[in-house]
Amino acid sequence: MTDLLIHASKLTRHYHVGKAVVAALSEVDLTVPPGEFTALVGPSGSGKSTLLNLIGGLDRPSSGEISVNGLSLGAAAETGLVGYRRTRVGFIFQSFNLLPTLTALENVEAPLMLAEIPRAARRERATALLESVGLAARMLHKPNELSGGEKQRVAIARALANRPLLLLADEPTGNLDSITGGAVLDLLCGLLKEQGLTMIMVTHDPEVAARADRIIHLRDGTIQHIETPRAAEKTP
Amino acid sequence: MTLQDQIRTALANVGRRKLRSALASLGVVVGTLTIVIMVSLAAGVRQQINHQFASIGLDRLTVTPPGTGRRGGFGPPGFDLFGMIARKKIITAEDVSGWKELPGVIQVIPEVTLPNSVGLEVQWNGTNQPVRMGGGEPMRGNIFQELPQPVAGSLELPESGGVVLSQGTVQAFGYSSNDFARFIGQNVAAVLRTSRGETQSYVLRVQGISQARTREIQVSIADRIAMKDWWFNTTNTLDREGYDFVTIRSVDVTHASALTTQLRLEGFQVQSLEIVVEIANRIVTAITVMFTLIGSIALLVATIGIANKMVMAIYERTREIGILKAMGASSGEIRRMFMLEAGFIGLIGGVIGLLLGWLAGMCLNQIIPVVMRYRDLPVRGDFFVVTPMLALGVILFATFIGLVAGLLPAQRAAKLDPLQALRHE
Numbered sequence: 001m002t003d004l005l006i007h008a009s010k011l012t013r014h015y016h017v018g019k020a021v022v023a024a025l026s027e028v029d030l031t032v033p034p035g036e037f038t039a040l041v042g043p044s045g046s047g048k049s050t051l052l053n054l055i056g057g058l059d060r061p062s063s064g065e066i067s068v069n070g071l072s073l074g075a076a077a078e079t080g081l082v083g084y085r086r087t088r089v090g091f092i093f094q095s096f097n098l099l100p101t102l103t104a105l106e107n108v109e110a111p112l113m114l115a116e117i118p119r120a121a122r123r124e125r126a127t128a129l130l131e132s133v134g135l136a137a138r139m140l141h142k143p144n145e146l147s148g149g150e151k152q153r154v155a156i157a158r159a160l161a162n163r164p165l166l167l168l169a170d171e172p173t174g175n176l177d178s179i180t181g182g183a184v185l186d187l188l189c190g191l192l193k194e195q196g197l198t199m200i201m202v203t204h205d206p207e208v209a210a211r212a213d214r215i216i217h218l219r220d221g222t223i224q225h226i227e228t229p230r231a232a233e234k235t236p
Numbered sequence: 237m238t239l240q241d242q243i244r245t246a247l248a249n250v251g252r253r254k255l256r257s258a259l260a261s262l263g264v265v266v267g268t269l270t271i272v273i274m275v276s277l278a279a280g281v282r283q284q285i286n287h288q289f290a291s292i293g294l295d296r297l298t299v300t301p302p303g304t305g306r307r308g309g310f311g312p313p314g315f316d317l318f319g320m321i322a323r324k325k326i327i328t329a330e331d332v333s334g335w336k337e338l339p340g341v342i343q344v345i346p347e348v349t350l351p352n353s354v355g356l357e358v359q360w361n362g363t364n365q366p367v368r369m370g371g372g373e374p375m376r377g378n379i380f381q382e383l384p385q386p387v388a389g390s391l392e393l394p395e396s397g398g399v400v401l402s403q404g405t406v407q408a409f410g411y412s413s414n415d416f417a418r419f420i421g422q423n424v425a426a427v428l429r430t431s432r433g434e435t436q437s438y439v440l441r442v443q444g445i446s447q448a449r450t451r452e453i454q455v456s457i458a459d460r461i462a463m464k465d466w467w468f469n470t471t472n473t474l475d476r477e478g479y480d481f482v483t484i485r486s487v488d489v490t491h492a493s494a495l496t497t498q499l500r501l502e503g504f505q506v507q508s509l510e511i512v513v514e515i516a517n518r519i520v521t522a523i524t525v526m527f528t529l530i531g532s533i534a535l536l537v538a539t540i541g542i543a544n545k546m547v548m549a550i551y552e553r554t555r556e557i558g559i560l561k562a563m564g565a566s567s568g569e570i571r572r573m574f575m576l577e578a579g580f581i582g583l584i585g586g587v588i589g590l591l592l593g594w595l596a597g598m599c600l601n602q603i604i605p606v607v608m609r610y611r612d613l614p615v616r617g618d619f620f621v622v623t624p625m626l627a628l629g630v631i632l633f634a635t636f637i638g639l640v641a642g643l644l645p646a647q648r649a650a651k652l653d654p655l656q657a658l659r660h661e
Contacts, residue, residue, distance in 0.1 A: 058562060058654050079566065086564025097559045097658065101252055111563045113241050158563075 005165065005198050006032035006055060010064035013050050024050040025221045027064065032200065034165070037192055039212035040202045047221040048202045049170060055200060056089050056168045057081045069165055086114055090159025092188075094171035096151040098143040104130060104154045105139040111161040129157040133187060149180035156188060160195075167192070167199040173208055185211065237569045246576035250584070253549070260545035261585030263538025264634050268589025269596075271531030271633075275626050276597050278524035280619040285516045297492055299335075299482040300505045301326050325503050326478025335484060338498075340491030346479040348460045354467055355429035358405060358453060359437065364427060365408040369460070370452040388416035389444025396458040399424060399440035402448035416445050426453065428463055436466050535637050538585070542641035546578050550649045557649055558657025567650040574646035575639055582638020586631045594622050 008030040015022045025047040032038055040048040053059040054066055054073070061074045071084055091097075098107050105126050112122035130139050133153040143151055152172060159167055172188070173181030185208060192199055201212065209215045215227040237245075250257050301323040332346045350356065350369050357364040384391060391400055401424070406416060425437040440455060455463075464473045486492040496506045550557070557570055597620025604619050 053655060056562070082564055082566040085562060091562050093658070097555070099556055099559060101248075110560075114237050114560075114564050114569070116238050
């Protein structure tokens with residue numbers, strides 16, 4: 001179990017809508033080894049975003065257990081979760097979620113600032129990250145001066161700033177055309193391999209999901225089945 | 237997130253919506269301006285009072301001749317031939333001897349002062365030292381005040397021709413306290429000097445040396461009258477101008493106030509200082525408190541403006557708050573960021589208000605004396621005094637107001653659920 005990055009058992013999350021109780025996720029068991037690229041697929045309301053948010057420490061389970069890298073997210077204190085989000089996880093959103101008043105460089109610097117990295121060091125790191133996602137020329141532009149693909153590259157650089165163990169991506173190509181989306185996905189997969197990162201990605205797109213090591217199909221808050229496309233390739 | 241980064245971020249956020257920040261801090265500017273102007277005015281008035289009365293004791297009356305009577309001859313109306321404020325009625329030697337007989341009077345000291353423009357020097361052994369003319373006769377019998385003691389000789393002056401030097405004067409000639417005794421019985425010259433360079437010497441015999449550390453001499457009233465006669469080139473200064481003021485000590489405050497009423501009925505100007513000082517200070521304190529309250533109300537109203545601005549800002553930036561939280565910003569960091577932003581709005585408003593108030597006070601300080609001179613009011617000094625305490629206090633208060641205004645909005649921002657904040661459009 002120690003060589004598993006994520007370990008969830010009977011993970012459940014209920015929401016109260018008025019008087020009704022909606023089970024967004026019920027009794028999900030899941031393990032993810034380090035370095036794996038997992039895709040979460042399923043129709044709207046299947047619980048894939050809920051699962052992602054629970055793994056990211058943005059939400060807490062109603063019952064059940066989830067631990068990432070040995071930290072039990074359900075039981076952790078607020079400060080523990082803050083530190084976890086700051087240093088262990090990088091989020092990539094469908095709508096980019098860049099800070100609109102900051103330049104690309106400052107956006108990448110923001111998580112480094114939260115981690116109290118000295119100014120010179122964070123400038124250096126942010127510059128290197130933007131260069132690695134191919135945005136050396138766009139560093140001083142604000143988000144509204146960047147294209148969708150460029151924005152998502154900035155967001156990727158930002159997610160990587162504090163050298164996380166885990167990338168959580170919620171439909172990262174959902175707002176991009178297929179060519180740009182493909183390029184962003186290529187970039188992400190390249191970075192994953194290069195840095196040995198673990199990634200969990202929510203997606204609707206079967207083509208995107210096909211590039212994952214493992215595809216988890218969710219429906220009505222439970223895991224329907226799990227595919228391993230590469231394994232299928234390997235056994236012709 | 238380091239405090240330095242929080243301050244930098246907060247300042248950047250203040251600058252994001254410049255007009256809105258400016259409007260929010262406008263209330264603070266107005267409040268601070270009000271406080272600064274009003275409290276500095278009160279401080280100025282208090283300083284005026286203290287300047288005017290500091291040197292004089294408590295249970296005395298000061299009788300002065302009523303001013304601004306019109307005289308014929310040269311000079312502007314209200315002034316006499318010599319540019320002095322003309323006297324409607326003078327204090328004669330008969331008045332003074334009459335007052336000595338009034339019930340409750342312990343002591344009556346008539347005084348003649350030399351005009352401010354007179355240059356006065358003491359000449360000894362061929363060198364001259366500038367000095368001031370002190371009063372001639374010490375107050376007697378006040379249980380609260382020790383009688384001034386001589387450091388050498390005696391402080392009693394003969395009818396004329398004697399002088400008491402202060403310690404400071406003797407030291408100005410380069411003599412130490414061991415040499416004081418040598419001066420007793422020696423002749424020194426008191427030299428009057430006009431601005432044209434005309435001089436007149438009076439040879440005086442040193443009677444004693446007083447404790448005063450300032451450079452001053454005391455001569456009898458007869459000698460001072462003689463000096464004034466020379467100065468105004470007349471032989472009857474006392475008959476024409478009377479005494480410049482008379483200090484009357486009475487047995488107690490009740491007698492003092494009765495005497496005040498009586499002498500006022502006789503047409504003299506009387507100031508009974510104990511009462512005046514006390515009442516004036518009480519009034520000034522009351523005014524200060526009232527003015528501060530008015531200004532504080534303005535500042536409290538300003539909190540509404542700041543709080544409104546912060547609530548708007550937080551609504552606008554809800555999504556950003558969500559992003560920051562997802563990146564690992566703690567609730568405390570979010571709260572501090574918004575508190576600091578509100579505090580800065582208060583601080584900036586406070587500094588601007590202070591500067592404006594100070595500038596306004598400075599301008600009025602220039603204008604008021606001109607008006608006063610035009611109206612023949614012999615008042616000098618500043619009316620608006622911004623003390624360091626006031627400046628510091630008002631800036632701290634303005635910052636505090638900002639922080640208080642930011643408290644609830646910042647708490648709201650800190651409490652936002654990151655998921656809901658991220659979904660916010």
